[in-house]
Amino acid sequence: MQQLSHGDVTAAAERVLGRVRPVTVAPLDPGAVRSEAPGGPDPEVWLALEYLQHTGSFKARGAVNFLYAHRAAGTLPDTGVTIASGGNAGLACAWAARTLGVTATVFLPAGAPPVKIAKLEEYGASVRLVDGEYADAADACERFAEQSGALRSHAYDHPLVAAGAGTLLEELRALIPGLDTVVVAVGGGGLFAGVATAAQRHGLRTIAVEPENSRALNAALLAGRPVDVSVDSIAADALGARRASPMALRAAQDPGSRSVLVPDRAIAAARRALWDRSRIVTELSGATALACLPLAGTDGAGYTPAPGERIAVVLCGANTDPSDLVAPAPGRPA
Known part of the structure; x- marks a missing residue:
């Protein structure tokens, strides 16, 4: 099993410094999220606007860490880099490769x-x-890498990629003093693995949110090992991995992590609520994290905050067509 440590995240933070955009946060209105004890202080919910990152998603962090680490080690070939993706990881890889003057397939x-x-x-x-x-x-990407000699990257299942994603947590801690909980959407688990590994070092809780019908990490937890799952969700173009990474499973087995499933209707409602309340347009995958909270006016469910709990919800991507805000079209696995 590939291992991921807090030291990997720290090294990644040094590598990506000045090469990625620091995350911006914005508070949700008081009372927008209900707590488990009505009458107590409202939870304090912050939106981590990682969709403002280069290429429109958090994936830029992992791509920069992966490619610049290989360049430093002298293992970035002239034949370039190749990756399989639902879109966002490919965008990040192509963008980072262009900064280094190498080809991305x-x-x-x-x-x-x-x-x-x-x-x-x-x-x-x-x-x-x-x-x-x-x-x-x-599978096609793997065959191409073997035939061409291109360096094969991965959308989520690589320590350098996950560690790059984990740099987000250190920035959130600096911006939100007293942070208790970080909520992230999960596809294959690269973002979750990196963020949870860093969060556990600081005693923070991490909530892993998946669509009910695209639940690779949740299924791995139940089985005690990564297993294949079927994929059928409106958020599947970004959260459509059939199997979670072993690194994500290891992080999810920590007592400080929790797995939550949400229905597609809650994801669509959360995405629309982000637009109606904050004029934020995200991918359905980005709204998936928010969908687990009891957002006023929606049927979000899965995690009910404690009174006064300080929560960061990662809005992870915005490579989407805003014209489908009212009636999102079903996605395809990726």
Whole structure:
């Protein structure tokens, strides 16, 4: 099993400094989220606006850490880098590769959102569309890496990628004194693994939120090992991994972590609420984290905060078409 330590996250923070945008946070209105004890002080909920990151998602952190670590080690080949992705990891990899002057070849499921494909081409990536879902794109990517000699990156299951994502937690602690809990959406688990590894060092709680029908981490917890799951969710273009990473499972087994499932209707409602209340447009995956909280006016469920609890909800991506805010179209696994 690949290991991830707090030292890995610390090293990543030094590597990405000045190469990624520091996270910005914004508070939700008082009373927007109910607590488990009516009449007590409201939870203090902050939105971590990581969708403002380069390439529109947190994935830029892991891509920078991965590629710059390989450059420093002399293991970044002239044949470039390749990755399979639902879109966001590919965007981050292509952008980071361009900063280093190397080629990125990105494999996507054929049903990936057009907005992500167009942006990949803008970054100069070679885009390969593969029939099927993320797992099929990953198989094609692996074959390409073996044949071409390109460095194979991963959307989530690599210590350098997860450690890069974990740098977000250290920034949140500096911005929100007294932070108790961080809520993140989970696909394959790279963001969760990195954030939870850093959070556990500081005694913070981490909530891993997945769609009910795209629940790779939750299934791994129940089985005690990573297992394949079926994928069927409106957030599947970013949260559609069939199997969670071993690093994510290890982090989720810590007493400071909790796994929560949310229905698609709550995800759609949370995304719409972000627009109605804060004029924030995120991907459905970004709204998935917020969907686990009892947001006033929605049927969010899964985690009810304690009175006065200080919570950061990571809005992880914004590579989306805002025209579907009212009636999101079903996504494709990625």
